[in-house]
Amino acid sequence: GAGVSQTPSNKVTEKGKYVELRCDPISGHTALYWYRQSLGQGPEFLIYFQGTGAADDSGLPNDRFFAVRPEGSVSTLKIQRTERGDSAVYLCASSSSGGVDTQYFGPGTRLTVL
């Protein structure tokens, strides 16, 4: 595609539920990143994929958060037993080969946990 796309654009869920957020990177980009942006804050790094593997998952806050990228393209961020504190905008970015390449961001998914 022309840019990074994310679905859904908005997700409202109840505390304790499971959610999946999807990211479609720019075609051909091998590196994919997830960030989380809370209200009034800058984005915070969650996880970085190089191909199918997670090269750095040091930003995942706890074991309720998990992400996959099984075919090296689309990625899914999975959150179990959601809590109100998980409410944020989840941003995805991709770059052509990682390293210091420019990261291109998607529009984000706004997650609201009631």
Add this chain to the structure above:
Amino acid sequence: KQEVTQIPAALSVPEGENLVLNCSFTDSAIYNLQWFRQDPGKGLTSLLLIQSSQREQTSGRLNASLDKSSGRSTLYIAASQPGDSATYLCAVRNTDKLIFGTGTRLQVFP
């Protein structure tokens, strides 16, 4: 641990003014620094990227400078316009991840 700070947090100016947004970081061992624009409810648009070996980058009315040794960058916007109203974020590249500041919310009024 790298920390990025942006000052001011918010800025409101009349159209036509030249303005400066500030970004500081605590660890000078960075690969590059990037300025982004974020419109409400939207993702991030990259404005300028300065490599660690560079001192400045320019694009149109925007000029970004980098002083790595002092841990500072500035984004200069010339002749501001209402369409420049947005949140401006700076981010430093630390290995593969970007570390962001909290942003400066800019409003330019006619």
